[in-house]
Amino acid sequence: MRLRSLFVGLQTLIGVLIAALLIQVLLVQWQQVTRSDEGLQSLRQFKLLLVSAEMASRERGPANGVLGDQVPADPGKQERLKQARARADAALAQVQQALTGQPKVSTPVRQAAAQLERARKAVDALAALPPAKRDAVALHAAVGEMFKVIDHLEPVALQLADLTVQAYPELADDITAARHAADLRELAGRLGSQFTPAITARRVFTPAERLDIERLRGRIDELGKLIELRTRFIETHATSIAAAQTMQADYFGDAARFIDEQVATGSRDGAFTVDTAQFAARYVPRMDAIVSLRNTLLADAEQSAVEKYEGARRQFALLAAGGLLTLLLLAGTVWLINSRVVSPLLSVTNVISALTRGEWPPVLNVGSGFHEVAELQRSTDVLRQMSLDRQQLEQERQQLIEQLRDQSNTDFLTGLPNRRGFYALAEHHLISRLRDPVPLALAMFDLDHFKQINDQHGHDTGDAVLQGVAEVCSKLCRRGDVVARYGGEEFLVLMRQCSLEDAREQAQRLRQGISGLAFTGTDGKPLRPVTASFGVTVLADDDTDVQAALARADAALYGAKRAGRDCVMTMVP
Ligand SMILES: Nc1nc2c(ncn2[C@@H]2O[C@H](COP(=O)(O)OP(=O)(O)OP(=O)(O)O)[C@@H](O)[C@H]2O)c(=O)[nH]1
Known part of the structure; x- marks a missing residue:
């Protein structure tokens, strides 16, 4: 009861x-x-x-x-x-x-x-x-x-x-x-x-x-x-x-x-x-x-x-x-006990119950009871406050973890997913493909003679070039495709619902987009056009990860470099 x-x-x-x-x-x-x-x-x-x-x-x-x-x-x-x-x-x-x-x-x-x-x-x-x-x-x-x-x-x-x-x-x-x-x-x-x-x-x-x-x-x-x-x-x-x-x-x-x-x-x-x-x-x-x-x-x-x-x-x-006085006294006593003992005790109970259930505890009206009850209310309110602080800290910790996770998956220079981020997103696509089988294509590209830009115009100019390339590629790719910085001046593009031919054409568009970019050097003079070499492949139906596709794209890219750069090479699984 x-x-x-x-x-x-x-x-x-x-x-x-x-x-x-x-x-x-x-x-x-x-x-x-x-x-x-x-x-x-x-x-x-x-x-x-x-x-x-x-x-x-x-x-x-x-x-x-x-x-x-x-x-x-x-x-x-x-x-x-x-x-x-x-x-x-x-x-x-x-x-x-x-x-x-x-x-x-x-x-x-x-x-x-x-x-x-x-x-x-x-x-x-x-x-x-x-x-x-x-x-x-x-x-x-x-x-x-x-x-x-x-x-x-x-x-x-x-x-x-x-x-x-x-x-x-x-x-x-x-x-x-x-x-x-x-x-x-x-x-x-x-x-x-x-x-x-x-x-x-x-x-x-x-x-x-x-x-x-x-x-x-x-x-x-x-x-x-x-x-x-x-x-x-x-x-x-x-x-x-x-x-x-x-x-x-x-x-x-x-x-x-x-x-x-x-x-x-x-x-x-x-x-x-x-x-x-x-x-x-x-x-x-x-x-x-x-x-x-x-x-x-x-x-x-x-x-x-x-x-x-x-x-x-x-x-x-x-x-x-x-x-009449007795009845009034009784009514007064009932009111007093109810308002100064029963109600405060119930509110304390509500707070403690919420705390034990891990829920947000209700506000406690401290000081409404008799001395001992008020003491209990104060102690409970301290517990409540501690619990609120703990929950807030926990929330902040979770936010921090999220933030760190984002940061660890993102390239700080271009804002694109980094290698780690790419793997996570690629895995997500591969899992989705289990339910909804769609063809996936992968393009890997590398800026040509990028070292020379660094050497001639400094790292800041090199960074600006990397940011410009990332921006134009993100713009040219469809929503849902993944553009990532694989490392250094090397990038990856994972394309959904894309055959090898479509991927090759997309790679051509990206290549043209990159070469169309205009950069200014530290000396105020325009840089010679930046070009990139592309290696393109598609994922095999039984691929459970992107490693094999990465190896083929890398091999095709190597081929494009040997073929004189600023071109697209493909490789079938
Ligand atoms: N500015 C800048 N340079 C970078 C960054 N990451 C890698 N690099 C530079 O990119 C250059 C890559 O040079 P290489 O591997 O020799 O390639 P390359 O000069 O592009 O020559 P090919 O790939 O053969 O065309 C190195 O000088 C790296 O220091 C970066 O984040 N910023």
Whole structure:
């Protein structure tokens, strides 16, 4: 596997794993935030619900006042009832609005509101009768209708309390104690209502009233103990503990003693020393401590819930930021390792591979990696540079060899192939003849009395004559024919596709061309015409080299010299 693929694959895998883990953690944390938010909403709804139950409960006091009065009732009492009803309506409307979209809990609240309307009608109908016609049973029935309102609200309170505790288990004591306090306020109110008929008629309790009063007092005591137990464990909120102590002193101390006195009077002779208004003025304010405890417990619980909710949100934000930072760091690390380690290593590998294959190595970007990698790049670049130098030297050496070979095959004076060059070219022609059999002819010529030119006009003039002869012969010969200087003033012409007769004629043309040349001596006077003697032959079909043909041409040349020079002699194989 290639290094880059491995690297990219591994990094992708790690990135995906980290991202998956991060998403999982964020999801869990977000659920915590959502749960805390929902719990907080439930707690606030719970609070509103308890307030609305309290308001509905409080309405019974002024209702009792009107029911115990003349017809028409005292305007002050009627006004108090009106205000109490308005407060109850407002509280119920508020809780109904808060519960919108939650049919499970909003329906019972709606039913409670409807029940309250029914109870009010019953109260109003009874209050319209003369006092003599308002018997105990009718009064009980009217007040009972009002109690039913609370019966509708109680399960909702329980449900909202449960939802709150599910989100905030640590607030279980606060919430339960608050619920107990609300129940206590309700029962305390009901207890007070139990005295109204007896006090109004200044009579002893009926057995049913006595039973209800005792039952209520028993439940009230029980709730008092439960509240004490719950609040004992609430250590974080000193305000709640203080409110609980105040409630114990106010209600279970002062109010309980007052109730004891009234119970004793109602059980003994019914000679109450207070009327209903005085009873209410003495008793009702003591219940405020219960409401205060409930409110304090809920306020403390809400404060804790808000803190926890904010904490969950903060933690989520921290986790999200941390996760994002981790991913960014990972991406940065990947980029850094890729650009500073992997890529430089791959470029070094490419260079070394090219070097080992003997190819031209690619350019290396030195210094793009970390210190150690850059060191490796520098070393590799030195190797690369050395290899380039070596290859350049090798090229130059090859060029030099070529040049030397050319020089060793060429006559430096005339530029014609020398003897060595002639043999090489002749061999090439002979090899070609194996594939393509064509007749080859050979002419050898020698300048006549050349020594005299040297002697009379000097070597430079002799050289100029040799160059002039070489030039005219090259011009007169066809392309592909070989004109060479065999040595001294002796030349060779190898002619392709040429019979002996054709060769002889070509030799004549060359001879005439040479004799037609005009040279000037060192003294500025023209030289006498230069002539040459020619020996011509053809190569035999089975000749594998030019030696035999050279010997015949030489012999024919010798013949031409003996025949008086400046002529052409031929010899057949
Ligand atoms: N200037 C010059 N002279 C050369 C060169 N090579 C050979 N020679 C001269 O050519 C002359 C050849 O003389 P010979 O062999 O006696 O021949 P010749 O004088 O031409 O007489 P024949 O061949 O018998 O006609 C010598 O004097 C050589 O020194 C050269 O490259 N330049």
